[in-house]
Amino acid sequence: MSITIYVPCDSSAVSLGADRVTAAIAQEAAKRGLDINLIRNGSRGMYWLEPLVEVETAKGRVAYGPVQPVDVSGLFDADFTQGGAHTLSLGLTEELDYFKKQQRLTFARIGKTDPLSLTDYVENGGYRGLKNALAMSQEEIVQAVTDSGLRGRGGAAFPTGIKWKTVLNTASLQKYIICNADEGDSGTFSDRMVMEGDPFVLIEGMTIAGLAVDATQGYIYLRVEYPHAYEVLNAAIATAYKEGYLGDDIQGSGNKFHLEVRLGAGAYVCGEETSLMESLEGKRGLVRFKPPLPAIKGLFGQPTVVNNVISLASVPVILDKGGDYYRDFGMGRSRGTLPVQLAGNIKRPGLVELGFGLTLRELLYDFGGGSASGRPIKAVQVGGPLGAYLPESQFDTPLDYEAFAAIWAVVGHGGIVVFDDTANMAEMARYSMEFCKEESCGKCTPCRIGSTRGVEVMDDIINGRNLDKNIPLLRDLCDTLLNGSLCALGGMTPYPVLSALNHFPEDFGINAKATAA
Amino acid sequence: MTESGFTQSTAQEIIAALKDKPGALLPILHGIQDAIGYIPAESVPDIATALSLSRAEVHGVISFYHYFRNTPPGKQTIHLCRAESCQAMGGRHLEEHVKAKLGIDFHETTTDGKFSLEPVYCLGNCACSPAMQIGKEIYGRVSADSFDAVINDIEATE
Numbered sequence: 001m002s003i004t005i006y007v008p009c010d011s012s013a014v015s016l017g018a019d020r021v022t023a024a025i026a027q028e029a030a031k032r033g034l035d036i037n038l039i040r041n042g043s044r045g046m047y048w049l050e051p052l053v054e055v056e057t058a059k060g061r062v063a064y065g066p067v068q069p070v071d072v073s074g075l076f077d078a079d080f081t082q083g084g085a086h087t088l089s090l091g092l093t094e095e096l097d098y099f100k101k102q103q104r105l106t107f108a109r110i111g112k113t114d115p116l117s118l119t120d121y122v123e124n125g126g127y128r129g130l131k132n133a134l135a136m137s138q139e140e141i142v143q144a145v146t147d148s149g150l151r152g153r154g155g156a157a158f159p160t161g162i163k164w165k166t167v168l169n170t171a172s173l174q175k176y177i178i179c180n181a182d183e184g185d186s187g188t189f190s191d192r193m194v195m196e197g198d199p200f201v202l203i204e205g206m207t208i209a210g211l212a213v214d215a216t217q218g219y220i221y222l223r224v225e226y227p228h229a230y231e232v233l234n235a236a237i238a239t240a241y242k243e244g245y246l247g248d249d250i251q252g253s254g255n256k257f258h259l260e261v262r263l264g265a266g267a268y269v270c271g272e273e274t275s276l277m278e279s280l281e282g283k284r285g286l287v288r289f290k291p292p293l294p295a296i297k298g299l300f301g302q303p304t305v306v307n308n309v310i311s312l313a314s315v316p317v318i319l320d321k322g323g324d325y326y327r328d329f330g331m332g333r334s335r336g337t338l339p340v341q342l343a344g345n346i347k348r349p350g351l352v353e354l355g356f357g358l359t360l361r362e363l364l365y366d367f368g369g370g371s372a373s374g375r376p377i378k379a380v381q382v383g384g385p386l387g388a389y390l391p392e393s394q395f396d397t398p399l400d401y402e403a404f405a406a407i408w409a410v411v412g413h414g415g416i417v418v419f420d421d422t423a424n425m426a427e428m429a430r431y432s433m434e435f436c437k438e439e440s441c442g443k444c445t446p447c448r449i450g451s452t453r454g455v456e457v458m459d460d461i462i463n464g465r466n467l468d469k470n471i472p473l474l475r476d477l478c479d480t481l482l483n484g485s486l487c488a489l490g491g492m493t494p495y496p497v498l499s500a501l502n503h504f505p506e507d508f509g510i511n512a513k514a515t516a517a
Numbered sequence: 518m519t520e521s522g523f524t525q526s527t528a529q530e531i532i533a534a535l536k537d538k539p540g541a542l543l544p545i546l547h548g549i550q551d552a553i554g555y556i557p558a559e560s561v562p563d564i565a566t567a568l569s570l571s572r573a574e575v576h577g578v579i580s581f582y583h584y585f586r587n588t589p590p591g592k593q594t595i596h597l598c599r600a601e602s603c604q605a606m607g608g609r610h611l612e613e614h615v616k617a618k619l620g621i622d623f624h625e626t627t628t629d630g631k632f633s634l635e636p637v638y639c640l641g642n643c644a645c646s647p648a649m650q651i652g653k654e655i656y657g658r659v660s661a662d663s664f665d666a667v668i669n670d671i672e673a674t675e
Binding site for chain 1: 542596
């Protein structure tokens with residue numbers, strides 16, 4: 001029986017040595033005269049075990065990890081190519097608790113397949129959604145997405161079906177599909193994992209979106225910080241064109257859809273959809289006033305769907321299995337699954353895809369295993385740099401858009417960054433203001449000037465200067481940012497700042513709990 | 518050909534190849550920076566002419582984006598992540614160490630021209646914080662020691 005070994009090509013796995021491990025395995029196999037089939041798969045998302053090497057056996061794939069090049073000859077000695085026992089043995093990959101307990105819909109293939117193999121993609125359920133969509137009317141496709149309850153996974157949680165319907169109903173000779181792949185939130189990497197680990201699912205999702213609303217051109221606006229994803233996407237797009245999944249006649253249906261990847265240039269604000277479109281048009285990424293909505297007047301003034309990577313990558317499974325199937329996961333008005341990303345100071349960081357409804361505590365302890373440092377978890381920031389800091393007393397909040405809104409927090413793009421008790425939350429609040437100052441597009445005054453003043457006030461507070469005056473001043477400033485900014489950058493910077501102040505007043509030099517904002 | 522003659526003709530080739538794309542400015546700027554390492558001031562008038570923009574508009578776009586630079590970088594550019602996840606794993610200490618080891622601050626280049634240091638706000642490697650990127654290579658769980666080892670390796674291979 002031939003030997004098949006998998007080593008991830010995911011850039012996080014590579015950052016921990018996966019390329020060197022692959023080379024060592026190839027070299028050792030050659031030395032021993034073993035004929036092996038070495039496949040670079042996506043990551044399973046269990047990053048504390050990366051580089052995670054898997055071997056195909058009759059019982060299923062057996063995992064070893066974390067593997068370093070020095071371990072390789074020992075693994076061969078232990079007959080790992082036949083699933084032999086070794087100190088790095090983890091057993092069957094899909095029986096690992098962290099993996100087994102997940103509900104992987106959007107991430108169904110990631111870690112299993114070779115990301116650039118269209119054959120793998122099709123054999124594992126790929127392009128079934130498109131096939132169904134080609135047999136449906138545009139209204140039926142939009143209805144299926146609406147029925148699924150899918151809400152924008154980029155952070156704003158706007159119902160995807162409604163957005164599509166608006167574009168479908170807006171007549172125009174040219175419409176566009178934009179994939180917002182400017183995943184700039186710290187603590188998030190699910191978009192990157194999809195693009196590196198299963199690029200065809202994004203291409204399929206965008207193609208279906210194009211069919212649904214009559215758009216013939218798509219752009220993936222990718223952040224420049226993701227060079228690996230750029231290569232993988234371009235290679236996959238080339239294959240899709242070659243095999244008739246993109247181009248002027250998709251699978252002989254007569255439908256046309258073209259797709260191109262465009263790189264951003266290190267501006268966080270370009271993740272805001274109107275700023276992104278300005279950037280795609282070749283301008284400074286200044287936020288636009290809304291209305292008009294992008295769905296009516298978007299890229300180059302034309303009706304445009306702008307969706308996040310995860311939203312678009314969730315479309316194929318919805319069209320394959322039906323809106324009802326997807327909608328049956330989740331809770332309340334948060335339907336389907338959310339790929340949660342556990343990051344920062346956590347023992348078992350990684351990707352956990354589950355229906356909405358799990359509590360933070362379950363994610364942090366049952367999956368995450370507590371802090372990496374072994375110290376108590378002091379706070380978590382959910383939803384990126386514009387998300388609130390939550391203290392331990394709020395860890396029983398279920399992951400649900402409405403439950404988070406009720407405690408003045410956001411789910412955002414599903415990233416959770418964990419801090420242990422050595423973190424100083426006043427320093428983190430200062431950083432939030434500094435980040436806003438660095439990244440402000442400058443169009444509106446509250447964000448442009450307010451963030452600079454915010455850094456100054458935080459410096460005064462951290463140095464204990466005139467707290468009686470400066471704490472109210474900080475609250476006042478946050479109020480202006482919150483209510484007077486044009487977009488979420490200025491409008492949500494108060495979330496981390498005020499939540500840090502309200503939940504951790506002692507870090508700001510205040511003894512009693514401050515009055516809530 | 519002089520060095521500036523070379524960069525100018527390279528820039529012109531890139532402009533000619535990309536100018537007809539919709540929203541061509543960012544692809545052109547990326548093309549030039551990929552080829553030359555930065556966007557030379559002398560390429561700005563050519564870009565402006567090709568896209569029917571003013572030089573001020575082109576300059577405005579270059580200066581808006583953190584990634585574009587108008588001066589030559591060091592041989593290697595180190596992008597060190599400053600975002601929350603990396604801070605939660607000791608990123609602030611690492612940042613101090615990196616600056617001390619290289620003897621430069623962010624946006625500076627070592628006097629021998631070997632390294633430039635730039636901050637980055639997230640590399641998407643948050644499950645392996647702290648993270649940095651050198652060229653296209655991404656590094657995870659970076660410590661002071663592993664940083665020194667990487668730098669020493671790069672210096673040894675040059």
